[in-house]
Each structure stands twice: as C-alpha cells, then as structure tokens.
Amino acid sequence: MRIINFPKILDERGNLSFFQNSAEIPFDIKRVYWIYDVPGGEMRGGHAFKEQQEVIVALSGSFDVVLHDGKDRHKISLNRSYMGLYVPSMYWRELENFSTNSLALIVSDCAYDEGDYLRDFDQFKNLKQNA
Numbered sequence: 082m083r084i085i086n087f088p089k090i091l092d093e094r095g096n097l098s099f100f101q102n103s104a105e106i107p108f109d110i111k112r113v114y115w116i117y118d119v120p121g122g123e124m125r126g127g128h129a130f131k132e133q134q135e136v137i138v139a140l141s142g143s144f145d146v147v148l149h150d151g152k153d154r155h156k157i158s159l160n161r162s163y164m165g166l167y168v169p170s171m172y173w174r175e176l177e178n179f180s181t182n183s184l185a186l187i188v189s190d191c192a193y194d195e196g197d198y199l200r201d202f203d204q205f206k207n208l209k210q211n212a
C-alpha cells in the first residue's frame with residue numbers, strides 16, 4: 082500500500098488534478114465506482130480482494146481507510162482530492178468515519194466479480210498467512 086500524489090495544476094481559477102493509466106495509477110483502469118451519502122457512523126468495505134487492486138481517493142470530504150495485511154492494521158485518513166491510496170490485492174479494508182458530503186472515488190483494475198471478494202476475515206487471514 083502507498084499514498085500516490087496526483088499532479089496539481091493551480092491557478093487563480095482554482096485547482097485541477099488528474100490521473101492516467103500506468104502513469105499515476107500503477108495498473109490499467111477497468112472500472113470506476115464511487116461511494117457517497119454515507120450516513121454518519123456507517124462503515125463500508127469489510128472485505129479483501131483476491132486479485133483486484135484499487136486506488137481510493139477522497140474527492141470531497143474525508144474518511145478513514147483501515148487496512149489489515151493479515152498481521153498488522155494501518156489506518157490512513159484521506160482528506161485531499163490530490164492524494165490516492167493504492168491498495169494491492171489481499172488487503173482487508175474498511176472505510177469509516179465519513180464526513181458529511183464525503184465522496185470516495187475508487188478505480189480498479191478488474192470488472193466487478195463477486196467471486197474475487199473475501200468477506201470472511203479469518204479466511205482472509207489464513208489465505209494471507211499461507212501465501
């Protein structure tokens with residue numbers, strides 16, 4: 082996992098940031114989805130992906146991404162629209178502490194496939210430790 086800083090073009094009319102396949106994003110983007118209108122106190126995620134890699138961006142507002150690598154837990158707060166969090170495959174993730182009107186943008190290298198989800202934490206931990 083790592084933080085990616087996207088280019089920032091600043092002028093008196095405001096700011097512009099962007100990312101492109103394989104330049105700022107370390108994979109080919111296949112799918113984009115976004116999470117919004119999260120009620121206070123709700124959590125998203127609660128799973129890992131066997132293959133899928135993602136980059137998560139707080140386009141607006143803020144939230145925390147809690148990542149577990151099978152041994153350690155890391156909490157990353159996202160609150161800048163020019164920063165992305167790269168999450169490789171086989172990281173358990175939870176998104177929580179969403180601010181009002183926050184908007185999470187997620188880009189992925191895979192089409193949606195429920196078969197790629199690991200939704201049982203113990204199963205994830207076993208697979209990770211035996212990898």
Ligand code: TYD
Binds near residue numbers: 114116124125126193
């Ligand atoms: P899920 O990935 O479990 O949500 P999150 O991890 O953000 O809490 O997805 C929630 C539901 O949406 C689930 O029924 C699958 C569906 N879904 C799609 O159909 N396509 C998609 O690209 C995504 C991300 C989810």
